Amino acid sequence: MWFDPWAGYLESHGASFNLRHTLTRLNMDNGRITGATVQDPSGRTIDVAADYFVVAIPGDKMQNLFTPDLLAADGGLHDAWNVVPAYETGFQLFFRELDITLGAIAPENGWYMFLGGVNAIWQRDLRQYGSGQAGAALDIEIFSTSLFSVPGIVYGKPMLQLTREETIVELRENLIRYAGMADAFRPGNFVGWTPHTTLQWSNSGWEVTDTRAGDALGNAGRRPRPSPIGSIPNLFLAGGSVRNSTSVDSRESAMETARIAVNGILDQSGVREDRCWLPDYSPPKLLEGIRAEDDRRYAVGLPNIFDVVAPAPMLGAR
Secondary structure: OOHHHHHHHHHHOOOOOOOOOEEEEEEEEOOEEEEEEEEOOOOOEEEEOOOOEEEOOOHHHHHHHOOHHHHHHOHHHHHHHHOOEEOEEEEEEEEOOOOOOEEEEOOOOOOOEEEEEHHHHHOOOHHHOOOOOOOEEEEEEEEHHHHHOOOOOOOOOOHHHOOHHHHHHHHHHHHHHHHOOOHHHOOOOEEEEEEOOOEEEEOOEEEEOOOEEOOOOOOOOOOOOOOOEOOOOOEEEOOOOOOOOOOOOOHHHHHHHHHHHHHHHHHHHOOOOOOOOOOOOOOOHHHHHHHHHHHHHHHOOOOOOOOOOOOOOOOOOO
16 A cells, blocks of 8 residues: 555655665775665675665664664764663454544543554455455554553553453453444454554463664653754765654654655765655744733733633742
8 A cells, every 4th residue: 555656756766675684784884875785584694885875674683783883983973872662562353334534532640542443444344355244443552651551441451461362351441431332243243353463362362573763652762762853964864763853753753864865865966956855843923922912821821822721830930
């Protein structure tokens, strides 16, 4: 749905994709990257030469890649160690009928989950797939705290401590209680479930096999990540693990940093073409005065001019 048309477009312009290859080293000389070393699926080492290099890999992989010579050439690469790995995984539940598009469950002291109705988002009947029983699917994303520390409402345990059988019971009760999905679980309508590809079950329990740079709540965004453009003139970084204006690992942050990297290559190469448009996620300039007035009123314990209920005075306000 997403990747194949994009890949076809790039291949029509001369790009090639080499899947299942592992980047093992960036080689450097005289302050520039002179080549990359990759390993193919058979374990064979391949040297790759290029004028410019864009590294778009997870934070922990960046940390393994940035060797002392790269860190000495660009001190900003040390910020890669600020990238805190966070876990996000989940399940797909299948129903004969389901009327959900998007939503979140965030009860106080409960599991934080994001819900997406797959068939509603893509506007297609899922009966053309699999056994044909399921006409709809619900995608559930579960975040770090719910996986590791926050107890569930049925068994009083975080998700990764549950058995497979306990997991679906816990999910069902959360969806019924907090998402109003009792009718979705009526007899005969719920037809099955499966974990995401990043979640595996073994005799020892659930295991999350992939991480991201901080979770959707932005917990890892309080310290700087490495910049897309640094001191090494032909090295650029992209992806959710790289500094961006959203401070989270997302498609939007990956898109933004990729465009910054492309603009950096255009600048370095002297190409006189239009630069990539960059999104602006900051508050509209029109609201700056209103926001400043709201801060002033809040500091002295006054309500926002649009509020009908006054907020509690800020501690220490006079």
